[in-house]
């Protein structure tokens with residue numbers, strides 16, 4: 001069947017400005033790290049992506065290594081683009097990254113100019129795109145001079161292979177340095193992609209302040225702590241869950257009793273708010289005006305829809321915030 005996007009797709013979603021740039025991002029974005037690779041059911045992933053777009057999610061986040069096997073999430077997304085989303089390209093913000101291990105030898109990892117330029121070319125081929133909207137350096141490289149990595153990002157933007165540049169998992173100091181170098185080159189660093197959730201709050205220790213000062217946006221990855229901040233693990237580890245799958249990045253021993261105890265307590269507050277725990281975890285991140293977008297994952301359309309339900313109640317009373325603070 002030929003896909004036609006829902007004509008009401010822009011009615012419920014909210015869009016935030018990415019730092020001081022011109023780019024608006026949906027407050028909820030979809031990441032294709034898990035559930036969209038060669039090992040997954042293509043049709044399931046396609047349904048999630050199309051439902052997301054029908055709900056106003058304009059931003060889809062990828063990386064060279066997403067799969068497994070690495071590269072297969074980009075290939076699958078490329079197929080969805082050509083079969084369903086081609087005519088909507090100008091309504092989409094597609095990001096990809098390079099920075100983790102991708103191919104053997106000295107040039108398929110970290111942050112050299114050689115790796116980044118080769119990798120963006122590969123990503124564009126896999127997705128059959130002329131350009132991505134955002135290209136990120138995926139993680140800091142302790143050995144490559146920051147100037148070299150940023151010059152590669154600048155070149156990629158200048159060549160029109162990406163419209164915007166960003167960094168991921170950089171410390172506040174590294175972020176300032178990256179923004180400074182890119183700014184001098186004439187390509188602003190508009191966005192940072194850090195991990196951030198109720199169970200992982202490192203960004204509150206300086207990074208969010210730094211981003212605000214630099215005029216950069218923040219897109220928070222793993223906002224549900226890879227599924228731990230949902231009801232997924234409250235009755236044990238399901239076989240079809242990320243922690244239950246052999247190729248899942250979440251290891252069963254990371255789903256600790258201590259975390260589940262916190263999740264149970266949070267769940268009580270969520271229920272009083274008339275929300276699922278996942279919805280409350282997303283809303284809690286979005287209460288901070290420095291968070292541009294929350295980058296979720298989903299293994300089903302039901303999960304996606306549940307997460308979108310968070311938009312119905314994004315505000316917290318002081319009492320709720322105090323209770324949550326005590327628990328986390």
Ligand SMILES: NC(=O)c1ccc[n+]([C@@H]2O[C@H](COP(=O)([O-])OP(=O)(O)OC[C@H]3O[C@@H](n4cnc5c(N)ncnc54)[C@H](OP(=O)(O)O)[C@@H]3O)[C@@H](O)[C@H]2O)c1
Pocket residue numbers: 030031032033034035061062138168169193220221222223224225226227228230231232240241242243278295296297298299300302303304306307
């Ligand atoms: N820059 C980086 O270094 C980096 C690193 C990691 C991720 N990311 C990006 O961030 C995106 C999101 O990361 P993530 O997948 O870890 O995010 P997440 O939203 O914390 O976790 C997603 C997982 O939580 C479960 N889930 C989601 N909604 C649920 C619901 N309503 N009820 C019950 N369970 C639910 C699902 O697990 P099951 O599969 O078990 O059903 C889903 O796969 C990635 O796709 C990627 O784009 C970036």
